Structure formats: structure tokens, C-alpha cells
Amino acid sequence: MQDVFIRGTSAVLPNAPVSNDDMESVLGQIGDRPARERRIVLSRNGIRQRYYAVDPATRQPTHTNARLTAEAVKGLVGADFSLPDLDVLACGTSSPDQMAPGHGVMVHGELPEAASCEAVSLAGICCSGVAALRYAALTVSAGQASTAVATGSETASTFMRSEQFTAQYEAQLSAMERRPELAFDGVFLRWMLSDGAGALLLGRQPAEHGLSFRLDWIELRSYAHEQAACMYAGARKQAEGGLQGWRELPADAWSASGAMTFQQDVRQLNEHIVALTIERALPEVLARRPLAADAIDWFLPHYSSEYFRPRIQQGLRRIGFEIPEDRWFTNLPEVGNVGSASIYLMLDALQRETSLAPGQRVLCFVPESGRFSAAYMLLTVVEGA
Incomplete structure (x- = not known):
């Protein structure tokens, strides 16, 4: 197996950044009064602005997920890369524009300058972006490709505009009054998620100029055999914890049941996310990939809310892997929680906004609450070729 570099x-x-005060005017108001839960969520998540692929005047989409992702791929074009060089395109997302064809070929379809290539789609939630990166890296490492591009992207706003919630709100209004937690689960993510796309160029050598990342390893862990679904879309959660898929529901119940929007079991998230993705997963990874905390120069944790930051540090402390917070890097306050794209956006910002040096090590952490998964990735900064 050959070394792989993020070149x-x-x-x-x-579009333009959307402030906390402007969110509801862009996404639309549900019901006859502003959302009471918005300020509760925003007071905890630490996000100051985010981006939506929505026209603030018409509240209509301005980009498809495929087009937004293609723009990120085009952003890699330069002296070392042109689109006809592309051998493999691996695309991860939790919000594709359609069920079929796959997201990967739809992105390829937005790149007419490219030649024929292998295009694959990785489904899931936050970890789908890392899974796409792992697929692309393995093809290069195995000698099956010279140049690969991995992407993570989201257009979560398509799930969050008020039009998606009106029927659900009206159908469940009386139930919400009896059990307010139903309302919170249904709209919690509306104030958490945002849009964006990132792309990484992979090859067998570092870039000719500047700094690159050597991809030392990627590890993914799933605990779905122990946990019910926590974050989901296209389904309705049953009382016993199972999911009833949208195809099992009458067509006229899709909107009223909330099956076509993202939902989150907030209590399940709070109870298990750190215990499983830090305290359980990281020791399992370290048993396979020995690594000391003091060897980490930069820690890039993807978390959905600043609420989880101290809890992540507590989890690291409990397993003896505490990383001082002056080595942490996040852009959550500036770009929001962009799901599968978040780690891509963080790596791009880390290169632009910090003074990286050859030999530094970067540990990336991506938890996913879909049914509780975790991804860890170790990179080493290297000089240009």
C-alpha cells in the first residue's frame, strides 16, 4: 500500500452569512408566532452565523447539493490538478437532491470539463464525508487511481424551510401541547444545521508547493448493534425505538408525520454521544493505532454545539487522553454545523488560518448520532514535493 497525501x-x-436574528426570516416562520425554542437552542450551540442555499427574499433554493459540491471540486483546480486528471470521485452527504441516481454521479454530471471516472456515493450522516475520504484514499493507496477527490456536502436547508413543517405542525399541535418534547425533537435540528460543501484532492505525492497532509490512517466505528436510531429522516420513530420508513406510510401522511424532515431524539443524544464516540470508540482506535495525546499538535473535533465541548474534554480526561484546548481548532461559530462537510471545512480553514509546520500531527474526530458512529483520522503535515 502506498502513502496518500491530501494535496x-x-x-x-x-450566499451571504445568516445571523441568529435573521434565521427565521430566511427559513420561514411556522405557525402564528416566532419559534420559542430557537433562542433556547441558539443560547447553547455557540453558532453565530451560518450559510443557507436559500434566497432570503424568495426563500427558494439557490443551489442543488450536486451543484454546490461541484463548485467545491472546481475549487481544487490549479497548477497541480485539472478536472480531466480525475480518476475517482467519492461523495458523501446526508442530504442528496434525490434518492436516485446517486449523489456522486450527479456531482460528476455538474463537471462537464472532467473525463469519465469512477464516481461513488457514500450515504449516512456526518461520517459519510469521512467514509467518502476513506474510499478515495484506499483507491489511491492500492494503486487503483493516481488522483482522487473526496467530498462532503449538505443542503440541510431543503429540510428546514417552513413549508416542510406546516402540515406536521398543524397535525401535531394538540399533541405538542400535551408533550412539548415532541415539538422540540421535531424542530431542534432546524436551528442547528447549515449548508456548505468541501472537497479534498488526494494523490501519491504531496503538492509541488506549500504544505500537504499525509493521511496516516482513518478508523470508523459503529455502535448500531446496541443503539436505536437517534437522528433520522425519511422515517417515523416507533414507540419501541424502531423506524417506520416513509414507504410504509400513506403518501398523505408523509408531511404530517414529519417523516420527510430531519429529527433528533435529544435525550438519547445527550445520554450516549460522548460515552460511545469518545469513551468507547477512542480506546478501541488507540488499541489498533497507538498514539499519545501529547503527540497531537492540532485536534479538530466536529461537534454540533458548544454545549458538547466541555463534555468532550471530560470524556478525553476520563480515558487518559486529554488534549489542551489551545490545540483545538473549530470553525463552528462562523459556519455552523454542516454535517458531513464540517471536517472538510475545518481542514480548509486550518490550512488558511493557522501557521502549520512540517511534522505536526492533526487528529480529526467526527461523531455521528444517526445510530451512533465515530470516525477518527490522523494526518501529518508535510513539505511540498
């Missing part, structure tokens, strides 16, 4: 990074954020 370039690219990030695309649609």
Missing part, C-alpha cells in the same frame, strides 16, 4: 482543500459556502 489540496476547497470549501464553498452559499
